[in-house]
Amino acid sequence: MDWPEFVRATARLGVPLSSHQEARLREYTQRLLAANRRVNLTALRDESALLQRYLLDSLALLPVMAQTLGCSVEALRARSLRGIDVGSGGGAPGIPLAIAWPALRMTLVEATAKKARFLQEVTQSLELPVPVLSQRAEEVAHQPAHRERYDLVTARAVAALPALVELTLPFLRVGGWAFFPKGERAGEETQAALAAIQILGGEEVQKVPYPGSDAGAIVVIRKVATTPERYPRRPGVPTRRPLLRGTRKGEPEG
Numbered sequence: 722m723d724w725p726e727f728v729r730a731t732a733r734l735g736v737p738l739s740s741h742q743e744a745r746l747r748e749y750t751q752r753l754l755a756a757n758r759r760v761n762l763t764a765l766r767d768e769s770a771l772l773q774r775y776l777l778d779s780l781a782l783l784p785v786m787a788q789t790l791g792c793s794v795e796a797l798r799a800r801s802l803r804g805i806d807v808g809s810g811g812g813a814p815g816i817p818l819a820i821a822w823p824a825l826r827m828t829l830v831e832a833t834a835k836k837a838r839f840l841q842e843v844t845q846s847l848e849l850p851v852p853v854l855s856q857r858a859e860e861v862a863h864q865p866a867h868r869e870r871y872d873l874v875t876a877r878a879v880a881a882l883p884a885l886v887e888l889t890l891p892f893l894r895v896g897g898w899a900f901f902p903k904g905e906r907a908g909e910e911t912q913a914a915l916a917a918i919q920i921l922g923g924e925e926v927q928k929v930p931y932p933g934s935d936a937g938a939i940v941v942i943r944k945v946a947t948t949p950e951r952y953p954r955r956p957g958v959p960t961r962r963p964l965l966r967g968t969r970k971g972e973p974e975g
């Protein structure tokens with residue numbers, strides 16, 4: 722995929738870009754490709770793959786978010802919602818979303834210091850008002866400034882769904898929404914995560930086909946109740962011992 726094809730594909734998705742947004746996405750891509758030679762930010766090494774599978778896949782969340790919130794993409798892009806992207810790595814999907822939706826108040830969480838440093842440098846050079854937290858989600862989610870403060874949470878390629886919901890749902894206010902791009906195992910992962918989703922205050926799991934692609938789905942979860950204070954458990958525990966079916970609500974864990 723080259724730039725003209727990418728721009729046409731964003732328009733087909735219903736996410737037209739201004740020339741300023743396009744320039745920012747270009748600069749982001751160049752910086753990501755350059756930094757990827759030093760730090761392993763993404764396995765995608767060439768521009769074509771980055772455009773298709775990093776930028777476009779990130780922007781494909783926008784129509785799904787708009788549909789979920791019951792508005793057009795244009796109306797969504799005018800709304801000043803609070804979003805948090807957990808395990809951003811090189812910035813997907815948080816940075817493309819922040820570029821294409823400037824009213825979104827996005828925060829990035831990334832545990833690996835070298836990756837967080839790249840995110841800090843790139844957000845600064847792109848003049849994106851996007852704070853980068855170089856910490857683990859398990860710690861940030863217990864901080865009052867971040868706990869249950871967000872309207873939207875995203876996370877891509879961070880963990881299997883039973884662990885991922887523990888790392889992310891605590892950030893959402895009641896009424897907020899989680900959006901997780903997932904591969905072909907979306908259905909299986911969702912089944913395995915149903916108990917965890919309920920324990921953490923989520924419901925209404927939907928699997929929305931990935932716009933513009935035949936594989937994968939975006940798993941969408943709504944937060945309907947406050948997350949019990951003890952979640953997420955200590956760093957590493959959510960992935961090591963995910964909340965699976967049969968975990969009792971009052972059981973001491975972690």
Ligand code: SAM
Pocket residue numbers: 762763807808809810811812813814830831832833836856857858859876877878879888
């Ligand atoms: N989201 C990016 C993408 O789609 O390319 C990065 C995916 S990378 C495979 C997973 C990232 O999640 C890594 O950068 C890792 O450091 C980060 N991560 C994993 N567990 C985390 C946690 N508990 N808190 C914060 N970041 C985490």
